[in-house]
Amino acid sequence: MTLTPVFDGHNDFLLRLLRDPANREAIWLTGEGKGHLDLPRMKAGGFVGGFFAVYIPSPKAHDAPDYEALMNNPPYDLPLPELIDAAAAQPVAMAMAGHLMWMERTGTLAICRSTADIRAAMAAGKIAAILHMEGAEAIGEDLDALHVWHAAGLRSLGPVWSRPTVFGHGVPFRFPGEPDTGPGLTEAGKRLVAACNQLKIMIDLSHLNEAGFNDVAALSDAPLVATHSNAHAVTRSTRNLTDRQLRMIAESKGMVGLNYATSFLREDGKQSAEIGWEPVLRHMDHLLSILGEDHLGLGSDFDGATIPQGIGDVAGLPRLLDAFRAHGYGEALIEKLAWKNWLAVLDRTWG
Numbered sequence: 001m002t003l004t005p006v007f008d009g010h011n012d013f014l015l016r017l018l019r020d021p022a023n024r025e026a027i028w029l030t031g032e033g034k035g036h037l038d039l040p041r042m043k044a045g046g047f048v049g050g051f052f053a054v055y056i057p058s059p060k061a062h063d064a065p066d067y068e069a070l071m072n073n074p075p076y077d078l079p080l081p082e083l084i085d086a087a088a089a090q091p092v093a094m095a096m097a098g099h100l101m102w103m104e105r106t107g108t109l110a111i112c113r114s115t116a117d118i119r120a121a122m123a124a125g126k127i128a129a130i131l132h133m134e135g136a137e138a139i140g141e142d143l144d145a146l147h148v149w150h151a152a153g154l155r156s157l158g159p160v161w162s163r164p165t166v167f168g169h170g171v172p173f174r175f176p177g178e179p180d181t182g183p184g185l186t187e188a189g190k191r192l193v194a195a196c197n198q199l200k201i202m203i204d205l206s207h208l209n210e211a212g213f214n215d216v217a218a219l220s221d222a223p224l225v226a227t228h229s230n231a232h233a234v235t236r237s238t239r240n241l242t243d244r245q246l247r248m249i250a251e252s253k254g255m256v257g258l259n260y261a262t263s264f265l266r267e268d269g270k271q272s273a274e275i276g277w278e279p280v281l282r283h284m285d286h287l288l289s290i291l292g293e294d295h296l297g298l299g300s301d302f303d304g305a306t307i308p309q310g311i312g313d314v315a316g317l318p319r320l321l322d323a324f325r326a327h328g329y330g331e332a333l334i335e336k337l338a339w340k341n342w343l344a345v346l347d348r349t350w351g
Contacts, residue, residue, distance in 0.1 A: 007339035008050030009227035009257025009299025017099040036302035036313040045317040049128025054096045071271040078173040081163040089137035135161035141188040158204035168212040175269035176236035184211035223254035228299030231286040246290040255345040257299020260307040277323040
């Protein structure tokens with residue numbers, strides 16, 4: 001059977017390596033049967049590349065609530081973690097980027113700075129990796145570190161995860177809720193957008209609140225991209241995009257990657273993985289109806305979320321694409337959704 005290649009908008013695999021660096025060879029090269037990603041399962045599922053996130057985990061408070069229990073019993077409104085400054089974030093971010101560069105040194109993966117690099121990696125049978133930041137905590141207001149990271153290969157950046165940064169504000173994990181949850185970009189955030197445009201670093205709108213989204217749309221000369229977000233009209237999570245936001249993305253010739261996280265797929269907002277294909281297809285149909293077939297792809301959130309049991313892990317990607325086929329999506333559309341649209345929007349963004 002010939003596998004359809006899949007290029008993915010978001011994963012948190014580097015966080016697994018950060019938490020267990022002594023076992024990174026087993027975790028990456030041979031697989032240990034945990035999490036969603038490793039090299040053997042990527043090969044089995046047709047995963048050819050994607051955005052590998054550098055994400056700074058928040059310190060866990062001793063009195064933190066049971067987030068999983070809350071998200072399985074909506075409604076919920078989880079408290080936002082505190083801002084993390086650049087001095088605290090930079091060593092963690094450097095360690096995560098170091099793991100990605102180690103993966104490249106194994107000869108199984110290539111860190112890509114252009115779409116030509118991505119195509120070359122795919123042709124060579126290597127995983128094509130984009131160095132991405134989910135939250136810009138490791139960059140200070142002077143933006144000097146942005147230029148250092150760009151030189152190291154950074155080509156995609158989300159100004160915020162859910163907690164605030166010196167650049168803007170993320171949405172809380174709230175259901176039901178709206179993405180209009182606070183103020184827009186700070187002055188430093190507006191300078192960050194301009195610098196990313198100049199350096200051709202893609203700006204990721206996933207996690208950003210509505211006012212921040214509006215600011216990026218007004219300031220940026222690049223396509224608007226949300227690497228791992230779904231449709232608010234289907235699931236009323238603060239994390240999902242309204243139809244107005246989707247239309248703005250389409251008008252900019254941008255892109256949305258479907259997030260497999262069950263709490264952003266299920267109509268009831270629960271985190272449980274016990275769902276069929278209907279919620280996934282409902283989001284896909286709605287996103288296609290507004291974005292069109294050239295501006296939608298996949299943004300799994302592998303190793304960062306609870307995903308539908310039908311997918312299971314990266315080796316289950318063929319089952320997802322088969323569900324698209326059974327739903328009536330043709331092969332040309334499936335190829336666009338699986339990988340071609342991502343490369344096209346990166347061509348438009350990076351030049």
